[in-house]
Amino acid sequence: DAGVIQSPRHEVTEMGQEVTLRCKPISGHNSLFWYRQTMMRGLELLIYFNNNVPIDDSGMPEDRFSAKMPNASFSTLKIQPSEPRDSAVYFCASSVGQGETQYFGPGTRLLVL
Amino acid sequence: AQTVTQSQPEMSVQEAETVTLSCTYDTSENNYYLFWYKQPPSRQMILVIRQEAYKQQNATENRFSVNFQKAAKSFSLKISDSQLGDTAMYFCAFMKPQGGSEKLVFGKGTKLTVNP
Numbered sequence: 555d556a557g558v559i560q561s562p563r564h565e566v567t568e569m570g571q572e573v574t575l576r577c578k579p580i581s582g583h584n585s586l587f588w589y590r591q592t593m594m595r596g597l598e599l600l601i602y603f604n605n606n607v608p609i610d611d612s613g614m615p616e617d618r619f620s621a622k623m624p625n626a627s628f629s630t631l632k633i634q635p636s637e638p639r640d641s642a643v644y645f646c647a648s649s650v651g652q653g654e655t656q657y658f659g660p661g662t663r664l665l666v667l
Numbered sequence: 668a669q670t671v672t673q674s675q676p677e678m679s680v681q682e683a684e685t686v687t688l689s690c691t692y693d694t695s696e697n698n699y700y701l702f703w704y705k706q707p708p709s710r711q712m713i714l715v716i717r718q719e720a721y722k723q724q725n726a727t728e729n730r731f732s733v734n735f736q737k738a739a740k741s742f743s744l745k746i747s748d749s750q751l752g753d754t755a756m757y758f759c760a761f762m763k764p765q766g767g768s769e770k771l772v773f774g775k776g777t778k779l780t781v782n783p
Contacts, residue, residue, distance in 0.1 A: 585769060597758065599770035610770060643710060653700060653764035656771060658712035 556580070558659035560646050566665045572634040575662045578627055579648030587647040587656060588621055588631050597645075603629065636666045669694045669761050673774035680749045681782050688744045688777050690759030700762045701735070701742045702771065707755040715757070718742065749781045
């Protein structure tokens with residue numbers, strides 16, 4: 555069974571450009587999470603969806619960040635415009651439901667120059 | 668807000684020996700879940716073990732076991748018979764699922780090196 559799939563695995567872009575990160579959760583999982591990992595702040599939740607509906611977006615840094623989940627098998631995290639401080643590893647995770655274990659994708663390593 | 672503290676930024680252990688990683692957390696909740704995740708150099712986040720707070724029995728997964736002390740809000744991870752492949756960052760995480768966000772709150776991590 556395939557795990558959580560993320561693309562791209564690496565992204566290098568210039569400040570001001572739009573960046574779109576993609577995630578396919580594990581089939582049958584109802585919850586999807588976007589986390590960001592940096593040296594300064596560690597791992598922190600940006601947003602999570604349950605049954606395609608955003609439940610908690612309190613971790614989204616600012617209006618430059620947006621996330622969508624148009625269907626149960628796909629989600630995007632968009633940064634527009636990107637800034638050097640957005641450089642981080644972005645993880646997508648999914649779970650079957652409340653209180654269940656979250657399984658992580660391999661992450662997208664983003665570098666904004 | 669819940670917080671998770673890992674007081675050991677780095678640890679090392681000889682192959683085949685036992686090592687214990689510490690984790691404490693702060694919460695006023697009674698029902699919650701605790702996790703240990705492993706992050707090897709590949710950066711993949713891998714679940715090691717999970718503990719439900721309502722269970723008194725400590726969770727065990729092969730060479731990995733926890734010492735869960737609910738009153739002390741402590742959740743340490745013991746790795747027995749350490750292997751070179753155990754070299755990784757280890758993150759302790761807390762989740763309160765009822766009536767709130769399902770987000771995982773992570774500690775800062777402990778970098779474990781297993782030496783041959």
